[in-house]
Amino acid sequence: MKQRIVTGFIAGAAYLAFLFIGSFPFSIFAAAIAVIAFMELTAMKKIPFFSPGVLAGALAVAVNVLSAPFIEGPGFIQFVIRLLIVLILCLLCIVVFSRNQFQVEEASYIFLSVFYISLPFSLLVHLRLESLVTVLFVQITIWATDSGAYFAGRILGRHKLAPHISPKKTIEGSVGAVLTALAAVLIFQAVVRSPVFSSWGMLLAAAFVISILGQMGDLAESAIKRFFGVKDSGTLLPGHGGLLDRFDSLIFVLPILYLMGMIR
Incomplete structure (x- = not known):
């Protein structure tokens, strides 16, 4: 319990500090969290860390979140769609040239993981810019x-x-x-x-x-x-598990708030 409280206090303080700073520093911080959470998802499936597919997915997550401050309104969703199209084409090319070392199942999992992680964190950056x-x-x-x-x-x-x-x-x-x-x-x-x-x-x-x-x-x-x-998504936060364990609720909530019109 003590370890859980100490870790929660330190991590929460760092998160709030970047949240109050806002702007691009918060975007970088959010992108780092998103990439680590994505890596935790791929690690659960035991896809090699330095697999071309995982690296392509991590890059897509980072680009999506980091671009959020510069794209507003309907252009944001259009950018996300274009990015996902490029990603799926890259993943399929990796499938073709990897000689069955990287399979369609893994490509599909990475594609879904990128969407699952990057969209909510991009919305988080947008929401911070708004209010x-x-x-x-x-x-x-x-x-x-x-x-x-x-x-x-x-x-x-x-x-x-x-x-x-x-x-x-x-x-x-x-x-x-x-x-x-x-x-x-x-x-x-x-x-x-x-x-x-x-x-x-x-x-x-x-x-x-x-x-x-x-x-x-x-x-x-x-x-x-x-x-x-697995019990936890990772071990980065002692007493809490991984970053995905700490942001799982926010990941689910933000897309719904977008659909409800609370985030533009």
């Missing part, structure tokens, strides 16, 4: 959800939420997560004063949706880890 308050609202809601689920689950957990995916998660923990998130955003709104939404009802509704989606993102990553038979 520091909004990105803090989203992040605090997710952190409160994680903390509420952990402590409510340990204290009150009795009924399993999804035992076939994550045996330790409970219904009580899930409910506690939502309630903690709602309480956290009320405190956050009272502190920052600048309204995140037009009404308290909208604020709580958004927090509720983000909390539920964040838990879905956590379960989605748990399903991936269970499929590959």
Whole structure:
């Protein structure tokens, strides 16, 4: 527990520091996190680190996130589509010339991993450029959800939420997560004063949706880890696992917020 708290404090402080700095330094920081998370995904499938396909995927992730500050509006999605087209063509060329050392299954996995990782982190950069308050609202809601689920689950957990995916998660923990998130955003709104939404009802509704989606993102990553038979996505953060373990909720939430029109 002590190791988990210390690691969480240091990592959280570094993340918040770059978040407050914003601009291109935050884009570089977000790109670094995204590339490492992508590498953790490919490591789960045991694709060699220096495989041409993995390197091409890592480059695509970095380019996608780093370009986010320079592309606005509809042009952003058009750029992502073009980048993915180039990536899939490169991956298929690697399949052709690798003499079966790099197969279509691995190419497909890398392509999906690039999309799964790079789009949310690009949206995170866009959201930071639009509003520091909004990105803090989203992040605090997710952190409160994680903390509420952990402590409510340990204290009150009795009924399993999804035992076939994550045996330790409970219904009580899930409910506690939502309630903690709602309480956290009320405190956050009272502190920052600048309204995140037009009404308290909208604020709580958004927090509720983000909390539920964040838990879905956590379960989605748990399903991936269970499929590959690993406990954590990595070992970079002692007591927490890998970066993918820490950003799984945000990865799931941000594309949904984009579809809802909260991110442009």
